[in-house]
Amino acid sequence: KNQVEQSPQSLIILEGKNCTLQCNYTVSPFSNLRWYKQDTGRGPVSLTIMTFSENTKSNGRYTATLDADTKQSSLHITASQLSDSASYICVVSANTGFQKLVFGTGTRLLVSP
Amino acid sequence: DAGITQSPRHKVTETGTPVTLRCHQTENHRYMYWYRQDPGHGLRLIHYSYGVKDTDKGEVSDGYSVSRSKTEDFLLTLESATSSQTSVYFCAISESSPSTDTQYFGPGTRLTVL
Numbered sequence: 459k460n461q462v463e464q465s466p467q468s469l470i471i472l473e474g475k476n477c478t479l480q481c482n483y484t485v486s487p488f489s490n491l492r493w494y495k496q497d498t499g500r501g502p503v504s505l506t507i508m509t510f511s512e513n514t515k516s517n518g519r520y521t522a523t524l525d526a527d528t529k530q531s532s533l534h535i536t537a538s539q540l541s542d543s544a545s546y547i548c549v550v551s552a553n554t555g556f557q558k559l560v561f562g563t564g565t566r567l568l569v570s571p
Numbered sequence: 572d573a574g575i576t577q578s579p580r581h582k583v584t585e586t587g588t589p590v591t592l593r594c595h596q597t598e599n600h601r602y603m604y605w606y607r608q609d610p611g612h613g614l615r616l617i618h619y620s621y622g623v624k625d626t627d628k629g630e631v632s633d634g635y636s637v638s639r640s641k642t643e644d645f646l647l648t649l650e651s652a653t654s655s656q657t658s659v660y661f662c663a664i665s666e667s668s669p670s671t672d673t674q675y676f677g678p679g680t681r682l683t684v685l
Binding site: 489490492499500501502503504507549551553559560563564 | 575611612613614615616661663669670671673674675676677678679
């Protein structure tokens with residue numbers, strides 16, 4: 459069964475600190491992996507998309523890594539800001555039929571002043 | 572929100588009543604999607620469209636129907652709303668196949684069925 463699991467479910471960090479969010483998946487055959495940021499009451503916004511051949515991708519203070527062998531990804535946030543408080547969703551695309559997208563349930567991050 | 576609007580943004584209705592949610596885009600993207608988001612679940616695809624009058628079912632399509640008569644509009648209809656359809660509904664668009672292209676999401680519609 460295609461699944462995406464994220465950890466931790468929630469996280470509180472102090473402003474200015476770094477943090478790392480984890481995503482493990484069992485989706486096959488793999489096409490790509492995305493990270494989305496979802497602010498409370500808003501729709502998700504794409505941060506990064508990585509294909510099989512990419513193992514690191516950055517978007518400002520956000521750096522995503524991908525290990526396709528172990529089927530793991532991480533999202534590292536550097537020098538956190540209050541505006542980073544949001545849910546972060548990992549999405550894996552399966553290269554089957556309609557190119558099915560499998561969504562994780564997200565990690566809720568709270569950055570505290 | 573990438574030129575995507577959803578209406579209404581909030582709706583409270585009673586069990587058994589019909590409900591239509593509207594998604595409007597100004598990006599001229601080919602693909603449009605309806606998702607629902609519930610606590611403890613990832614976003615789940617209800618229906619999608621790959622062109623005018625071309626639609627197909629997603630993983631949770633029971634109790635929902637869709638229509639797309641124009642490129643810019645994608646309607647989601649609950650023929651007879653049930654309490655299990657209380658959720659936040661998101662419309663999304665993409666220029667090409669979702670496997671390779673970024674999806675852009677609308678602001679969401681919070682629907683409560685009493």
